Amino acid sequence: ARQLLTMPEEVASLRAYDPRASAAELEAREREIVGAIDDAGISVVDGEIKWFGPWAERPKQADSGNVSVIEVDLATPGWVDCHTHAVFAGERADEFVMRNAGKPYVEILEAGGGILNSVDHLRRTPTRDLADLLVKRVFESVRVGVTALEIKSGYGLTVSDELKSLKAIKMAADMELPCELIPCFLGAHAVPREFRDRPDAYVDLVCNEMIPQVAEQKLAAYCDVFCDRGAFTVAQARRVLEAGKAHGLIPRIHADELTDAGAAQLAADIGASSADHLEFTPDSAIAAMAEAGVVGVLMPAVNLFLGTTGHLAPARKLLNAGCEVAVASDFNPGSAMTQDLGMMLTLACTLYKMTPAEALRSVTIGGAKALRRDDIGRIRVGHRANLTLLAAPSMSYVPYHFGTNHVAGVIQDGQFAYW
Ligand code: NIG
Ligand code: FE
Numbered sequence: 129a130r131q132l133l134t135m136p137e138e139v140a141s142l143r144a145y146d147p148r149a150s151a152a153e154l155e156a157r158e159r160e161i162v163g164a165i166d167d168a169g170i171s172v173v174d175g176e177i178k179w180f181g182p183w184a185e186r187p188k189q190a191d192s193g194n195v196s197v198i199e200v201d202l203a204t205p206g207w208v209d210c211h212t213h214a215v216f217a218g219e220r221a222d223e224f225v226m227r228n229a230g231k232p233y234v235e236i237l238e239a240g241g242g243i244l245n246s247v248d249h250l251r252r253t254p255t256r257d258l259a260d261l262l263v264k265r266v267f268e269s270v271r272v273g274v275t276a277l278e279i280k281s282g283y284g285l286t287v288s289d290e291l292k293s294l295k296a297i298k299m300a301a302d303m304e305l306p307c308e309l310i311p312c313f314l315g316a317h318a319v320p321r322e323f324r325d326r327p328d329a330y331v332d333l334v335c336n337e338m339i340p341q342v343a344e345q346k347l348a349a350y351c352d353v354f355c356d357r358g359a360f361t362v363a364q365a366r367r368v369l370e371a372g373k374a375h376g377l378i379p380r381i382h383a384d385e386l387t388d389a390g391a392a393q394l395a396a397d398i399g400a401s402s403a404d405h406l407e408f409t410p411d412s413a414i415a416a417m418a419e420a421g422v423v424g425v426l427m428p429a430v431n432l433f434l435g436t437t438g439h440l441a442p443a444r445k446l447l448n449a450g451c452e453v454a455v456a457s458d459f460n461p462g463s464a465m466t467q468d469l470g471m472m473l474t475l476a477c478t479l480y481k482m483t484p485a486e487a488l489r490s491v492t493i494g495g496a497k498a499l500r501r502d503d504i505g506r507i508r509v510g511h512r513a514n515l516t517l518l519a520a521p522s523m524s525y526v527p528y529h530f531g532t533n534h535v536a537g538v539i540q541d542g543q544f545a546y547w
Pocket of ligand 2: 211212213382458460
């Protein structure tokens, strides 16, 4: 590779971005953030990274006739899309039209539409069909560079339909797709219609029935909750995440997307691996997140798609506070109907004022940290060889030339997933 981005664990200079620094200083900072090696090589044996470094220092076997050498411009760890709702049925183009005519997302939700429309679709769809829909979507994610795709349940909202969603993910994962599928339980995504007047009874169902079965059947390692206006309160979210924790599920939170609901503070208090969205998170909660090591997962597609770019997540503040930031697609039929993680790099730069290196870090090691995974999202000897290969003259070029897929190839476990 003309350049290999390895993604170091910790980067001190992530905190200090001074746009007035000299071009050479900024360039040095960019390289440090991604651990760039120029004219680099990686050797992969049996799907595992055995060596990486400057090509000139390659091991001798690399020149023997028994190895195949692939040349690319840029190689990064396989991209991690750490927050999606990819297991859904039907679509909601009608709401897209309503919103553009002036009806806010939260009003559609509170009127019993939005998420609940997708719930109607999913309840009618058999597991097998859900899995088939998901598989097609997984290949689209691979095509845009993703090697690990987190997928939440949350459009079932009954014990059997939540389990069905997670089983559909498992069914797809068992097909040995060229992308790792990472299920996340989001039974507390919305209050279903049949519990409209007794949300606490629904929370009981999530805590007492769903979570134990999800954990028992090992259908997910994470428990998420939508804590916001129109969804669940902090008190309800705390109950759900505590119940998840008691069953060994790692807490994550849809936090402060629509209002300052106190959800990011809850993420810090409860020790969540991530707090996601954060459009309305106050400074005090950012400090608490940094202190508690909560990753901030930001999803600019939502703001682009809902037309709410006037109120964005505080990306720079999170980075300056010392938080790791992940950027994800939030792929879902309501608020972010896209799988294009490459486009998110552009939005991270233009809307959040992140640098290209920060953006690339956010879809690799950032996503991995949001999932508390130390075996993906970076280039390390001994790791499975998951790589995203880009055809671009520099790392800045990737977000710069937007609307184009720069992914030339994807390697999953040492095999070409896409080329
Ligand atoms: O992440 N915020 C809650 N959940 C999704 C939206 C789901 C939907 O509208 O279907 C989100 O934005
Ligand atoms: Fe989401």
